Amino acid sequence: MLDDLQSDGLGDGRKRERPVNPERPLADREVPLGPPSSAIADTVHSWLDGDLPESSVRRAEWSRDVDFWKRMNEDLERRRRMRTPAHVQGRIMEAIPQHAPQMSTPWWRRELVLTPSSALVAAATLLAVAVAATAAVLRFVR
Amino acid sequence: MLAGERDEFTVLITRYSDPLYRHALCMTGSPDVAEDILQLSFIKAYQHLAEVRGRFDAWVFRIVANGCKDWLKNIRRSHLSYDEDDQPSSYATPEEELDRTELRSDLDVALASLPASLREAFVMKHVEGRSYEEMADLLGTTVGALKMRVHRAREALQALLEEKYA
Incomplete structure (x- = not known):
């Protein structure tokens, strides 16, 4: 028997009614923006950017915008004071590994540590390789 | 460190x-x-500490910002509420408190309706209080582009909310 992969079909030609979820996630409500219907004057933007004092935008034609943004700033101010809940730091520390992470450095970037004994071993290895190579070349020439 | x-x-x-x-x-x-x-961002940061080049705060900000963008692409979430600090409310009466809750909720809905790039720019400017130069450095874009995003975000928010709050 094959599964019916069409989840909203009932298999008899009828369509299953989708449940309406009025509590759609807020962040899921992104909508394409058309041309903004509320153009803000450059001077007001400059004030909002902190480049101009409030007195420079306190003119009749912008007073509505200024009042609006001062009202919005009441909530933005509250958001600026929000703190990480106290338990979060503990949660993070519990979750991070107990030991320092191992660095995965490629061999050619690793630091070379040369001790007297390792120098001797390296020299002996090089000598042996050189002797073997010379012997091979001489045998080939003859 | x-x-x-x-x-x-x-x-x-x-x-x-x-x-x-x-x-x-x-x-x-x-x-x-x-x-x-x-939490995930700090764990990731800890695991890759050796790769930090430059400022740690800028590096970890990018991890968090990317985490947010990834989440927004795959939204599966439920409710809204805020943990605030312990500062006392400056709103005296119950009416003002109600008003404040309503504004918060309306602004949340309006912010959520913005495209992620505009929301990000607006939040960095108006909540985090960053300069355009700092934002450009963190997001790897130009000051001009970010000004445009913030301006568009403001105009969109105002268009959505001004009838009620202007």
Whole structure:
């Protein structure tokens, strides 16, 4: 028997009614923006950017915008004071590994540590390789 | 510090978690999601401490910002509420308190309706209080482009809310 992969079909030609979820996630409500219907004057933007004092935008034609943004700033101010809940730091520390992470450095970037004994071993290895190579070349020439 | 010692890493978390949490909360609208993003970001940062080049705060901000954007692409979330600090409310009467809750909720809905790039720019400017230069540095774009995003975000928010609040 094959599964019916069409989840909203009932298999008899009828369509299953989708449940309406009025509590759609807020962040899921992104909508394409058309041309903004509320153009803000450059001077007001400059004030909002902190480049101009409030007195420079306190003119009749912008007073509505200024009042609006001062009202919005009441909530933005509250958001600026929000703190990480106290338990979060503990949660993070519990979750991070107990030991320092191992660095995965490629061999050619690793630091070379040369001790007297390792120098001797390296020299002996090089000598042996050189002797073997010379012997091979001489045998080939003859 | 960059050797990844746990205790010293706590110092970094303490120092940088608040602005990162605010960013994640304003971007996602959910305290639970913001906490998760913060936790995952710091774990990722700890695991890759050796790769930090330049400022740690800028580096970890990018991890959090990318975490938010990834989450927004795959939204599966539920409720909205805020943990605030202990500062006393400046709203005296119940009516003002109600008004404040309504404004918060309306602004949340309006912010959520913005495209992620505009929301991000607006939050960085108006909640995190960053300069355009700093934003450009963090997001790898130009000051002009960011001004445009912030302006468009303001105009969109005003268009959505001015009838009620102007």
